[in-house]
Amino acid sequence: MEASHTTPESMAAWLPIAARRISGDLLLVLQTNIPDYEVWERGALELPCFENATSITLELEGLGLTMPPSGIFARLTNLHLGCIRLRGPSMLGEAVSSPRCPALQKLTLSGTSGLGNLTIHSESLLEMTLTRVHGLQQLNVTAPALKQLEVLSCFTKGGMILILPVANISAPQLESLMWWDDSDPKFTQLGKMENLQCLSTFPFTIYEETDHVRELQNSYCTRLLRRFELIHSLRFQLVNDLEDIITNQQYLMEDITRLPDITFMFLDITGNGHSFGPSSFHLLRMCTGLRKLSLTFCGTTIRPETLCPSGCVCDQPPSWKSKELALNCLREVEVCNLIGTEHEAALVERLFVWATVLQKMTVTFHCSVAESKAKEFCQMLQSFSRPEISMKGQHFA
Template identity: 25%
Template sequence: MEMDLGSSGRRLRPRRSSPERDGDNGEGRIGALPDALLVLVLSWLGSTAEVARTSLVSPRWRSLWPELPVLVFRGIGPDTLADLLAKARHPNLSRLELQIPRQDPGVPASRISSLLRAADEHNPEEVVFNVGGSDDDGVPFELPFFARATSIDLRIWNRRFVLPPAGVFSTLEKLSLSLCRVEPSEFLPRCPCLRVLDVDCYWLKGDVDVRSDSLEELVLRDVPNRDAVYRMQRRVYIVAPRLKKFKLQSYGHAEMKASFSAPAPMMETLSLRYCSIFSRGVGFTRHWRLMGLNTTMEWWGRDGQLSNPVRVRVLSLTNYHAVDRTFGEEILRLPVNNFSILKLELRSMWHVFGEVVFDLLKTLNAIQRLELVLPQTMDHVWTPRRRFHYNPDGWTNEHILLPHLEELEIERFHVIDHDIDMVKLLFTSAPELKTVRIQLFASVSQSDPGYKELCSVFWKNTSAKCYVNGRLEEPEEN
């Protein structure tokens, strides 16, 4: 026979007892352990509810689960949960997890408030509370302050919560809210020690106000709402001088437009992701849209020698219609815009991108290293052609200066006029360029006439070491 402990995934196969093994009284070796050791064993078994109601353990085991420092109840109705919490005896839980499955009608707000008050009586250090199902006509539930809690994770479908009239979350450092209806300005002033805020919710107001002197990590996700107006803008105002990590994801019909009250000198990680067509309002002319921007850790090497890892800010661009503001305007809104390394990923049905690249470089003219990942969609249509229709006058006559640019890397390079014109202009704009690395598109051969033209560009700029597919290109001897 087996004992299944639910979500923990652990199975115990009880050993059959015998008088020779267990003694004259028939008590198993585990059953003979002191209570303190049995509590320690039970604490590793996972789902507390399964331990409490199984008939495959001795009554003595069932009587000990209320002493556990970690209580995990999953897939249990509110009435049973209330009874289990009433039986728990540990005065200071290290973790308490309650998960109520979807019910129709939904669990009343008064019942949720009652369960949370019962949970608060056990002084948990970590709280996870998950309620599935529908709401009850928008009636808010009350969230206690949990005097010992350093982490609270709430996932309560389409519900709003209110706080007690007085008090604060005196020890709370991490707060995760999912699928709730929230307004951060209502609870952030009551969280003086909060360092991490992760919100994946419906917003009570059109705009979002985040103000915190202690916040170091902020994650905001905009949940799709069937009642939302298409192409609406949701402004996010952030005042968090200690912020180190910021992640914004915009879904559905709304574009979340973040702005910072002042520079964030401690910012290390930045991630913007626009996950639907309607949320992409940043772009260039009618075609290019910002899909995402993020910082990543990459190893940076000079002349093939790896050095310390550095943070690279990656722009990912695609082409759609209807622009609200330019890339330059968006970059100036960011908490950090002193880019030293820029990796630009371009996604397009067509291979016309020079204009958008140089328009962006006008704003980011202090970069030291530029990485370009060129588009590949539809490449098979025009790859054999040296020339295709594009307007070089729109950008090849640009006069920009990139005084600090020393390294250039290009992936998926085609030896066609458009790409070669871009390299020529980069050489002209970057007098300190020292290293150029180009990786040709897979279908491009070094026997192509355009390859010789590319090499001639390199040979005219002998101050830079130029590599193609990893091979150093040196001037031909006369």
């Protein structure tokens, strides 16, 4: 069942009726032009117990919602709550735990508020995503079957800690962890994660500005990295959010002193027209056992003509272009979202030198890049390559 363009009043009237009849999926999206303060004043919608629903998705534009105090969601496997203010005694954790939600496999909370404490005990839960759960103070999860956990900006706002997060996660079968919040071991217990295969950290900013906010945010990343010795794959984001000349800003890469032992790295780079060679070199020299590298150039504004202003120090120290680096296990490289800049070419050229046993490189371009420019860039890459390396991509001859 799907409903949209409805009002809070009409929902309150027909939801109890729907709860008795629905035996499949419920998708409910509230679309209204009501000002936020009026939505707040309208109180809360009481969610009835959907005993036979298999999937529930609610997007309520900030409307209040109270969870049912009793009842069993016997068949529910997927629950998504978005843009919702939880009201009254917080019973969400109780409602989604195994006694009342025995089949739940996927839980998603996005843009919700009013949830100070979330405690879940679930034998069936496989995937859990918490994104901007505003005001969350304590997170306790016991989920022996959980495979994927994502926690993004629940204890922080704009990268700043709003409260000291207290988290206790027991998920021994966890395979994928994305944690974009502080993870101070004094307050955040992640338990044993011996099956963890993939880790994604808070984005790391290359240069500090004037308020030391970036340095604090970077500590979220480095604290998490220090928790793990061995992981199959790491997703790491390097960000240079300075668009103007870089002169005396503090270089923060030295704060990263070690990485886990990894075989596969997803490296996402936002350069804003600046060089990312020195920062990439700093990371790769800690990954000498790397077997596969996926390099993606990111950015909301693609400006291939943008170059650093005269006097910018973003390419320093320049020795990264001449220093030796033995990536003797790296056999495959993917380069995605190229726009054909000199900075991109400089890094890829060094990869050919560092990766002595490279067998395959796959190249894709941003959709804005003209075919003629892409072909020209690919010809340059082929001049860097070696005969034994297979160059893949639609613009290679």
